[in-house]
Amino acid sequence: MTYNSTYQDRAGQSAQAKQKALEQFRSRPPVDEKLAAERKAAGQRREEAKAEKAATKKAEAEAKAADDAAKAAASAPPTEAEAKAARDARYAARKNRK
Structure with a gap:
C-alpha cells in the first residue's frame, strides 16, 4: 500500500481482505x-x-x-x-x- 492511494484503492483492499477472511472462516472443518x-x-x-x-x-x-x-x-x-x-x-x- 502506498501513501498516495486513493479512498477507492483502500476500500477495495479492505473488501478483498474481508472476502479472504470470510473464505478462511468458511473453509474451517466442521x-x-x-x-x-x-x-x-x-x-x-x-x-x-x-x-x-x-x-x-x-x-x-x-x-x-x-x-x-x-x-x-x-x-x-x-x-x-x-x-x-x-x-x-x-x-x-x-x-x-x-
Missing part, C-alpha cells in the same frame, strides 16, 4: 460434537474442582479464625491481682540477687 462435549465436560470439572478448593480454603480460614479467637480468649490479660503478684515476684527475685 465442529466435532464429541470433542466439543468432552471439552465442555472438562471445563465443568475444572470449575467444580476450583469451587471445591475455594470452599475448603474458606473452611480452613474460618477454623483458623475460630482457633485464634479461642487462643485469644484463653490468654486474656492477667487480672490486677495476678499482675501485682508477678511484679512482686520479680521484685523479690531482684532483691535476692543483690
